[in-house]
Amino acid sequence: MSKVTVVGAGNVGATVANVLAHHDIVREVVLLDIQGDFARGKALDTWQQAPIDYFSTRLLGTDDYKDTANSDIVVITAGVPRKPGMTRDDLISTNAKIVSTVTQSILEHSANPIIIIVSNPLDVMTYAAHKISGLPDTRVFGMAGILDTARYRAFLATALDVSPKDIQAVLMGGHGDTMVPLPRYTTVAGIPVTDLIDSETLDAIIERTKKGGGELVKLMGTSAWYAPGAAAAQMVASIVRDERRVFPCCVRLNGEYGLNDIFLGVPVTLGKNGIEQKIELKLNEEEKASLNTSAEHVRAVMEVYNSMELG
Secondary structure, three states: OEEEEEEOOOHHHHHHHHHHHHHOOEEEEEEEOOOHHHHHHHHHHHHOOHHHHOOOOEEEEEOOHHHHOOOOEEEEOOOOOOOOOOOHHHHHHHHHHHHHHHHHHHHOOOOOOEEEEOOOOHHHHHHHHHHHHOOOHHHEEEOOHHHHHHHHHHHHHHHHOOOHHHEEOOEEEOOOOOOEEOHHHOEEOOEEHHHOOOHHHHHHHHHHHHOHHHHHHHHHOOOOOHHHHHHHHHHHHHHHOOOOEEEEEEEEEEOHHHOEEEEEEEEEEEEOOEEEEEOOOOOOHHHHHHHHHHHHHHHHHHHHHHHHOOO
């Protein structure tokens, strides 16, 4: 049984810890936050669910990195949440400093963890953590595509009036407005989605998916947390169980899709070693162009980070 640390006890981090505890597949979840009592309270509240929801995963809330020692997996959600009118790029300076500090502090107590980044702007925060950590590409990656495809599938389930369980989809690229949903790889119980929905409705769903995060910020005044937290917990579960599930994740590309030294969302298999395989789909010209446009946007943000000389 593994030990998992979740850094950041805000809405997303607390949801990751709560969902993971309910999976009952790890020995201990450590919830760390600079506000120690806040983390301790969230952990205690979830632990008090255990007799009701019937799980045995122990939870510890803390502000001391010593409590994270020998973590197998670390999920970093810490950072300033996006506010109405704020772009993801506006977050880069503050959150890059936070993610870098967290990564360094984690590695002082855990030698070779798998690190999953959830903090925004997602793609460049994953790059920052990888750069600071010095860990292999297979052990530092970001959660984005699972959330984005979940939104896409949820919208399709509503439009088609079917269960979201039967919808499978692939989505690539950066986490944000330049993401690349792939209708050609979207099916409903094996049926191509294009056989079941008209192109105008599908295009509208794709556009809504691209702006899915912003829609929730406008509604709630802050970023989403239930779906992002559940998505990160799903990644942890695939690693802990060595399920080798196929998920879209933000990973470093080294020649795949003709792209080098960039962190971008592509389908991968997730297992006990982290990224077990990067899957290279045969994209058509239009899909390649969209992916390249997304990559250009992500690379520009990476260059902003590099210019800050934070690490």
